[in-house]
Amino acid sequence: MNKYRRNLDVYFLLLIMEIFMVISFVIFEIGDKGFSHYFFMLVMFFLIVISYFNGIIPGLIASAITVFGYGSYALYADVVSNVDAKLDTYVMLVAFPLGAFMAGRFSENMSHIQERNKNLEAQLKNFVTIDKVTGLDNTKSFYTDLDKEMSRARRHKGELSVMVIQMQYYSELVSLIGIEKVNGILKEIGDSVKRSVRNEDGAYKLSNDMFGIVMPNTGVEGAKVVMDRMRKEFREIALKNSSKDEKYNIDVKIGMLPYTGFIESPFEFKELVERELEFDV
Structure with missing residues (x-):
């Protein structure tokens, strides 16, 4: 139980730190590309939600598809339009799978704790021998x-x-x-x-x-x-x-x-x- 709680704290802290860094990056890099930055933020939050509710594997698959799509677009822009990939491109390519991974791990540890609590409640009921309505033995x-x-x-x-x-x-x-x-x-x-x-x-x-x-x-x-x-x-x-x-x-x-x-x-x-x-x- 302590292991899962510790992991929960670590992944939650890392997730918050990543969100903080990405938001800070958007604030300092915002300009004529403000809309694209907010779009990337929205995509990252969707990936985090998918990974949290569906598990780390679906989250990483979704992030891989996103990275492939965005990477292909950046490569196309670089080759065809001579638009060099900037720092924000590399940040987002790393942020997508990283956010999905940490959200998935956070969700896994949360599930372990919830399952453990459920088992403990079931065991506690077995120890209780008094009916709460009548006060009689059960x-x-x-x-x-x-x-x-x-x-x-x-x-x-x-x-x-x-x-x-x-x-x-x-x-x-x-x-x-x-x-x-x-x-x-x-x-x-x-x-x-x-x-x-x-x-x-x-x-x-x-x-x-x-x-x-x-x-x-x-x-x-x-x-x-x-x-x-x-x-x-x-x-x-x-x-x-x-x-x-x-x-x-x-x-x-x-x-x-x-x-x-x-x-x-x-x-x-x-x-x-x-x-x-x-x-x-």
């Missing part, structure tokens, strides 16, 4: 904790139940009342989930519309008690968020499944629990 924590509890239940022949709660018509609600209000409802659902479970249970936000609960030392009957408690909480959320002019139901489905030794992985366990949502009518 999917990564769910699978990690569930794997541990499955191992413990398998080892000690204990009970373990997993529950998923899915908010129905999430996309429709977002379109109807907006993402901010929906996030507020999700926050209340998350709070209700936390109030309904024990301290030793784990509550998680699994996706935009789905929550999960890992309940160690809990069988079917204990899980049903939690389900009934949450359904009551969810009905109160629906009443609280409805008004006289705007009424809507918060339809929530709940699926629950106790652990059996035949379930081999937390991913399989979650998939099996999600299938139970179909039977919650």
Whole structure:
């Protein structure tokens, strides 16, 4: 990262220096050829833009074509019209490829830094285990904790139940009342989930519309008690968020499944629990 930053500073400084020198040259050499100098400046800026946005190779190709065209014109003027090439001709022939090269290198180093930042952001998201909307643990924590509890239940022949709660018509609600209000409802659902479970249970936000609960030392009957408690909480959320002019139901489905030794992985366990949502009518 430091290497790319250093290169970025160097090429940016060189690019600015070249622009400064060319502008200074134009100012001191301006006269009856003022228009041609400004035209060359315009061409150089176009080459810099091409090289910056498309890369160093297209920029150098464009500058080579420009140098060939302008060099051919200067040679023609020298041979046919006996017009000697002056200093400005040589300056521009060097400035075109040099500007394209430095702009391309500047762009390459900028792209490296942007890609590195993108990768760092992705890695940071992997380290973050808290859902920012609800404050619950996220999917990564769910699978990690569930794997541990499955191992413990398998080892000690204990009970373990997993529950998923899915908010129905999430996309429709977002379109109807907006993402901010929906996030507020999700926050209340998350709070209700936390109030309904024990301290030793784990509550998680699994996706935009789905929550999960890992309940160690809990069988079917204990899980049903939690389900009934949450359904009551969810009905109160629906009443609280409805008004006289705007009424809507918060339809929530709940699926629950106790652990059996035949379930081999937390991913399989979650998939099996999600299938139970179909039977919650």
